[in-house]
Amino acid sequence: MRYQFIHRHRSKFSVEKMCKILGVSRSWYYAWLRRPESERSKRRKRITKRVHQIFVKSHRLYGSPKITQILRHEGERVAQKTVANIMRENGL
Template sequence: MKYVFIEKHQAEFSIKAMCRVLRVARSGWYTWCQRRTRISTRQQFRQHCDSVVLAAFTRSKQRYGAPRLTDELRAQGYPFNVKTVAASLRRQGLRAKA
């Protein structure tokens, strides 16, 4: 919350002064700024997994659920777990047709 305030008002006041008034370390502010722009490894993996699962899901005409998609992806060389594929389907709001 304090970092968001600093971000909104950095054009009006110096970062040093705002950090002092809000009792926040300047190093914490700069670390927060760097962390916001960088994508974590987990997020990168999830994006990759989501794109692969979506492609397999559309190839199966939206009929395969997580277990069958996992088998198909493993045959293609992707070492995904059933729970990983199920979580990806949930994140994307995808459900197999009945």
């Protein structure tokens, strides 16, 4: 989470300063940048994109239970709580 914050704000503040303030090593930040994206992160992004598509296609009517049902029908193993969290995080 700290590294993501640093990455998002690196154009406004120096990486060195942010690392110092947040108490993280600058070398760890750069190692984090080079690390490949995890499978879990890729899956979360894929599900988030699909949740958004389903929500918009439903004219913004479907909630997490219905979207979860559709995702499961499509073969995606996902919990309703995960879908609800994704919807909340994305303002859906």
